[in-house]
Amino acid sequence: MTSIRPAPEATASAQDGIPLVALRDLAKGYPGVRALRGVSLDLRPGEVHALVGENGAGKSTLIRILSGDVKPDGGSIEITGTTTVFDSPRDARARGIVTIFQELMIAPDLSVAENIFLGNEPGPGLLYSRGKAERMAAEVLAELGVGSRIDPSERAGNLSTARRQLIEIARALVLRAPVIVMDEPTAALSEHEASALRGLIMRMRAEGTSFLYVSHRLDEVMEIADRVTVLRGGEHVATMNASAIKDTAELIGLMVGRPMAELFPPRNETIGDVVLSVSGLTRHGAFHDVGFQVRAGEVVGFAGLVGAGRTEVMRAIFGADALDAGEIRKDGAPIVIRSPRDAIARGIAYLPEDRKDQGLVLTMSGTENVMMASLDQACVAGFVSGPAMRKAARRTADSLQFKGQLDAPAGTASGGNQQKLVIGKSILTGAKVLIFDEPTRGIDVGAKAEIYRLIHELAANGAAVIMVSSELPELMGTCHRIYAMSGGRIRDELSLAEFDEKRILAGAFAAHMAPQASLRGVGAS
Amino acid sequence: MIVSERGPARNDSRIKPLAFLQRYGREIGLPIIVALMVLVFSLNSAVFMSLPNFRNIGVSAAALAAVSFGQTFAILTAGLDLSVGAIVALVSIVGALVMRDHGVAAGVAAALATGAAVGLVNGLVITRFKVFPFIATLAMMSIVSGLALGLSGGVAVTGVPGAFSNLAYARTFGVPVPVVISVGVLAACIVILRFTKLGRRIYAAGGNEEAARLSGISVGSVKIAAYVLSGLCASVGSLILTARVASGQPSLGATLPLESVAAVVLGGVSLFGGRGSVVGVAFGVLFISILSNGLNLLNVPSYTQMMVIGGALILAVSLDQIFIGAKAGRK
Numbered sequence: 001m002t003s004i005r006p007a008p009e010a011t012a013s014a015q016d017g018i019p020l021v022a023l024r025d026l027a028k029g030y031p032g033v034r035a036l037r038g039v040s041l042d043l044r045p046g047e048v049h050a051l052v053g054e055n056g057a058g059k060s061t062l063i064r065i066l067s068g069d070v071k072p073d074g075g076s077i078e079i080t081g082t083t084t085v086f087d088s089p090r091d092a093r094a095r096g097i098v099t100i101f102q103e104l105m106i107a108p109d110l111s112v113a114e115n116i117f118l119g120n121e122p123g124p125g126l127l128y129s130r131g132k133a134e135r136m137a138a139e140v141l142a143e144l145g146v147g148s149r150i151d152p153s154e155r156a157g158n159l160s161t162a163r164r165q166l167i168e169i170a171r172a173l174v175l176r177a178p179v180i181v182m183d184e185p186t187a188a189l190s191e192h193e194a195s196a197l198r199g200l201i202m203r204m205r206a207e208g209t210s211f212l213y214v215s216h217r218l219d220e221v222m223e224i225a226d227r228v229t230v231l232r233g234g235e236h237v238a239t240m241n242a243s244a245i246k247d248t249a250e251l252i253g254l255m256v257g258r259p260m261a262e263l264f265p266p267r268n269e270t271i272g273d274v275v276l277s278v279s280g281l282t283r284h285g286a287f288h289d290v291g292f293q294v295r296a297g298e299v300v301g302f303a304g305l306v307g308a309g310r311t312e313v314m315r316a317i318f319g320a321d322a323l324d325a326g327e328i329r330k331d332g333a334p335i336v337i338r339s340p341r342d343a344i345a346r347g348i349a350y351l352p353e354d355r356k357d358q359g360l361v362l363t364m365s366g367t368e369n370v371m372m373a374s375l376d377q378a379c380v381a382g383f384v385s386g387p388a389m390r391k392a393a394r395r396t397a398d399s400l401q402f403k404g405q406l407d408a409p410a411g412t413a414s415g416g417n418q419q420k421l422v423i424g425k426s427i428l429t430g431a432k433v434l435i436f437d438e439p440t441r442g443i444d445v446g447a448k449a450e451i452y453r454l455i456h457e458l459a460a461n462g463a464a465v466i467m468v469s470s471e472l473p474e475l476m477g478t479c480h481r482i483y484a485m486s487g488g489r490i491r492d493e494l495s496l497a498e499f500d501e502k503r504i505l506a507g508a509f510a511a512h513m514a515p516q517a518s519l520r521g522v523g524a525s
Numbered sequence: 526m527i528v529s530e531r532g533p534a535r536n537d538s539r540i541k542p543l544a545f546l547q548r549y550g551r552e553i554g555l556p557i558i559v560a561l562m563v564l565v566f567s568l569n570s571a572v573f574m575s576l577p578n579f580r581n582i583g584v585s586a587a588a589l590a591a592v593s594f595g596q597t598f599a600i601l602t603a604g605l606d607l608s609v610g611a612i613v614a615l616v617s618i619v620g621a622l623v624m625r626d627h628g629v630a631a632g633v634a635a636a637l638a639t640g641a642a643v644g645l646v647n648g649l650v651i652t653r654f655k656v657f658p659f660i661a662t663l664a665m666m667s668i669v670s671g672l673a674l675g676l677s678g679g680v681a682v683t684g685v686p687g688a689f690s691n692l693a694y695a696r697t698f699g700v701p702v703p704v705v706i707s708v709g710v711l712a713a714c715i716v717i718l719r720f721t722k723l724g725r726r727i728y729a730a731g732g733n734e735e736a737a738r739l740s741g742i743s744v745g746s747v748k749i750a751a752y753v754l755s756g757l758c759a760s761v762g763s764l765i766l767t768a769r770v771a772s773g774q775p776s777l778g779a780t781l782p783l784e785s786v787a788a789v790v791l792g793g794v795s796l797f798g799g800r801g802s803v804v805g806v807a808f809g810v811l812f813i814s815i816l817s818n819g820l821n822l823l824n825v826p827s828y829t830q831m832m833v834i835g836g837a838l839i840l841a842v843s844l845d846q847i848f849i850g851a852k853a854g855r856k
Binding site: 067069088089090093094099101105106107108109110114115118119120121123126127128130171 | 736
């Protein structure tokens, strides 16, 4: 039973050259997948150690092991030189390792302060002291640079995604743990918040805290990491000093295992007639007088800030939310869409941003998910036929180069493969209008390139594609045309020749008083 | 590039009637309905608006109140306790037997211990053996009922000391003792849920179990505590009923599983856990008790009353879904 606490021990180990935490030959397998194969990694006192790799590389599994949530099949964890076994997340925390997970771990009906101190509530004995918790929470939030913007007594469920993420981070900070593991902490943060967080990490590192930092934002990794470890396919590829890495392209090369050719495939060149056109679309409180059109073979992008109304427009076209006014035309003829069922019957498919919540039934197999909306195609004499279903699903999955297991629950597939299942489901329904909402969120670089290629393949086959994305390089690299939305209205329309980051940003910020764009490369290309 | 979300919360710009209802509907809806019900009954019955009748309502509501407050703990953890009725029966038998032979104090202690013990078993079965609360407590309902019938031989246990049974009709400052007791239970529950670490963790475990677990909370212990509290509250309810009938009854509390769940749900506690307050549940209890009292006074047969209560439950939940839940649940 060793603990990293108290800190003097950590200092001692630094002098001895013993790493604070050492993972030795960790192995972990799940049914059908070997998530980790003999991965070793060490964490020195007072360093930021970045962990990068594509989705499915084993990062999440490694983090889960380190947090005590998952037990490894093989290998060992050493804390200051002593082999240890974690029985539970509680155990890992007690030894001084605190993990901030990517999924938002918020109890929605508790206050911000209560969430920050979850499991660690201040107060005498069994009692919980609300005043003390809120005072202490305010201090931590101020340290994170958001003291004025998050009220500790507010219900956590009312907060935006970014703010919930900040609660997660605050939660780890109050524990003053010597080791903090962060899984994509800045994925949902604004640039201001992200840079405040990086500043804080730097300060805490100077005070001796060690970080294991997982991020897809490679520029960020280059900025704050002392060392970088690359995983690929569950194996350790390299560990190197950040100063020895030339640029993000070198990292991408290591992650993907091959030189990064072209992230964005050539655009489809055969553009047909207008397939979908909408005018005057209005839903009170969400968007106003929205009009646009999409041609067959065309990929049309929607740029904007979170909350600009892009998702709301798409949901309304798909019939998931009601419209207050406006007209939708498909192939020139006005149509009425009252429900997603209507939309699917008209050949319109919506691939939601939140694949796990809205796109897939995670407990059902890949096959069942792909076939869910088109069981008619797998029926023999009115009964669903298992073999017919598997055959049709396999054909679709092959055409999408789905690399996971179709028989396994969809929840076990990687982010990229899950996205392919959702796409496969839509293709099978014969959709001619495909609306992608943040199609590459949470997907690694290699899988992103494949999704872009698929999108253009679908377009080349005559589909009209709409792509809502918050990543500007992605829109500019894949679309034929881009609409910029802000405050529920379309502010600008740009043809391919007019693509210009500044102009799109101006449109995206049109409804805001002081435009303060946050320009961040995605690390790719 | 990642574009940022800017500015403070933007939902303060739309305070419209519907938004107001969505935000506060759960808190104010039921009290308003209860007040309207009082108005309607007092216009239709001369007896309804009188102190003796209010005492009646209070006494008949007291046991249901105690049981429902306990049920709240189970439901807040996203669970359910269907064994409360059987606990009431077993506690009634055990309490009466011990009281008859060893006096009131020992009887009360034995009663509370019995309720807590059944709750502990519920909690252990649910957390250790991973049996869903619905099945676990349904099975325990059968086991505990059988135990109550076995212990009593299927007949009432008489010989309960008068000092105890008279409490059911005694008053302090004009308030019937059962009402005082149930208000005491209410106060204790408020304190536990709002001002103790356990209370906050019950909300956390019900609202986001994974978050609670990964925060180092022992979710199992929290759930076990919730079922123990449910058992304890049920035994308080049982003592109130036992005093009223002045004997241990093996068939006591048969309708309590339904009525307590109804009171909790009417009171705005989410069956998915993590949301709701015990004060809301108190109004849920008042709703059921006043409804049944008023219908009695209007000479509505008790079978019809059962149908009315079932219908009211469906109506309340569907209104909640249509006006509040569905909209609030979506961004």
